[in-house]
Amino acid sequence: MSHEKVTGSFVALITPFNQNGTIDFASFQTLFDFQEKNETSALLIMGSTGEVSMLSPEERKQIIHETVKFKTDGLKLYFGCSGNNTATTIDYLQYAEAEGADGAILAAPPYICASEADIEAHFLKVADSVNMPLGIYNNPPRVKTDLGHEALLQLFKHPNYVIHKESTARVGQVAQVLAGKPDASVMCCDSPNLGLVVPTMSLGGHGTANMTGNIIPQEMAAISAPWDEDGSADKFRDAYLSNLPMLHYTYSAINPVAVKSLMAAIGLPAGPLREPLRHLQGEPLQKGVEVVKELGLDQKYGFSINDIAGKVA
Numbered sequence: 643m644s645h646e647k648v649t650g651s652f653v654a655l656i657t658p659f660n661q662n663g664t665i666d667f668a669s670f671q672t673l674f675d676f677q678e679k680n681e682t683s684a685l686l687i688m689g690s691t692g693e694v695s696m697l698s699p700e701e702r703k704q705i706i707h708e709t710v711k712f713k714t715d716g717l718k719l720y721f722g723c724s725g726n727n728t729a730t731t732i733d734y735l736q737y738a739e740a741e742g743a744d745g746a747i748l749a750a751p752p753y754i755c756a757s758e759a760d761i762e763a764h765f766l767k768v769a770d771s772v773n774m775p776l777g778i779y780n781n782p783p784r785v786k787t788d789l790g791h792e793a794l795l796q797l798f799k800h801p802n803y804v805i806h807k808e809s810t811a812r813v814g815q816v817a818q819v820l821a822g823k824p825d826a827s828v829m830c831c832d833s834p835n836l837g838l839v840v841p842t843m844s845l846g847g848h849g850t851a852n853m854t855g856n857i858i859p860q861e862m863a864a865i866s867a868p869w870d871e872d873g874s875a876d877k878f879r880d881a882y883l884s885n886l887p888m889l890h891y892t893y894s895a896i897n898p899v900a901v902k903s904l905m906a907a908i909g910l911p912a913g914p915l916r917e918p919l920r921h922l923q924g925e926p927l928q929k930g931v932e933v934v935k936e937l938g939l940d941q942k943y944g945f946s947i948n949d950i951a952g953k954v955a
Contacts, residue, residue: 645745645775647804647827648718649848650683651866654691656902657705659913665701669911673856674712674926676910680859680943683849683866684718686747690784690943691853691898694722695752696916699730703737710742718744720777724753728764732771745775747805747851750787761787762797769802777805779851781831784809791818798824805829807851813841820845828903832862843869843878844861854885854892856901857910858939887933894929895922904930906915909946 655677677685686710688694688702697705706721713719721738725731731748738746748768750761764790764954769776779796782788788795788810795818797803806824809831810818816838820828825916830838832852839850848868855862864881867874898915903922905912907930915921922930931947934940940947 645816646718647669647775647848648684648720648745648777648829649827649868650721651681651855651859652684652686652805652807652829652849653677653682653859653862653864654686654689654851654853656856656912657688657692657694657697658906658911659916661914663914663916665705665708666911666913669913670705670709671712672911674709674714674717677855677859678714678717681863682717682855682859684720686720686722686851688722689747689779689855690722690781691901692722693898693916693919694724696919700895702734706741706743707739713742713744720745720747720775722747722749724749724751724779726753731764731768735768735772735774735776737814739772741773743774744807744856745777745778746772747807748779749779749781749949750785750789752785755786758787758789758793758806761789762793765797766800767802769800772802774802776802777851778803779805779807779809781807781809791815791822794819795822798822798826799828805851808838808939809830809833809836809838809839809843813838816842816844816847817875820847829866832865832889833893834886835893839865839882844875853901854889855897856905857892857908857934858885858888858937860942869927885937888937888939891930891933894926900926900930903927904934907931908934 827848
């Protein structure tokens with residue numbers, strides 16, 4: 643069965659928490675609405691930006707169960723369903739499918755440092771367990787296992803795999819995947835330090851799977867638009883260079899510390915980070931506030947810029 647592919651801005655959403663540490667589902671609804679009205683194509687819920695590794699199995703299923711209720715025709719909802727082994731991954735996938743998820747994104751099980759061959763077999767087995775769109779997140783800095791382009795192209799022959807997110811710094815790998823013309827959307831991390839966004843989009847990439855869209859969704863939609871018409875490159879260049887300060891800021895601390903700290907400071911519902919992570923304070927947070935001001939985001943999105951001064955003074 644052919645599955646619909648995602649193009650454009652695929653935002654890895656934060657998980658909003660209440661002050662007592664419970665999941666704030668009302669804020670999930672607010673964030674969904676904010677993303678949908680600002681040109682985001684799809685959301686990844688419970689990626690690394692969503693602090694998934696610190697959620698309990700019960701919380702992960704609760705998030706799926708509650709947030710699928712907010713589905714609309716205009717915004718696809720994908721869920722991070724990576725488990726610590728093959729069986730738990732299948733369990734999360736089958737639960738998400740039964741609850742009505744639009745799709746799921748998978749990384750290799752973390753910490754075990756499995757071989758490329760073992761992870762290939764893992765990805766094929768879990769894909770056979772469901773019939774919904776899936777994405778592969780190649781993220782060796784987080785999970786150690788690294789998939790090369792030959793393994794990725796082999797996996798994309800499976801009809802369920804329709805999205806690839808690359809988070810290495812290997813431009814050559816992105817080129818090899820695109821040259822292989824998989825039946826999948828090829829996306830990359832938006833980190834300016836990895837430096838993949840410009841080459842990925844210029845080589846024919848289909849968008850970015852990004853964290854910065856939590857704060858600048860319209861701008862990330864412009865950066866993530868495929869180059870399929872005259873003037874696309876010029877529009878991309880303008881959007882990318884203009885928003886570099888925010889891209890660099892959101893990656894100034896380990897994901898999602900900077901982005902969630904700044905969201906909370908400017909009035910977007912975020913809540914606390916789950917410990918041991920802690921919000922930025924003082925000068926590190928003030929730098930983000932200044933970027934918001936310089937880019938005029940307070941005016942554009944109605945952020946509570948006047949409230950920030952007291953929080954970071």
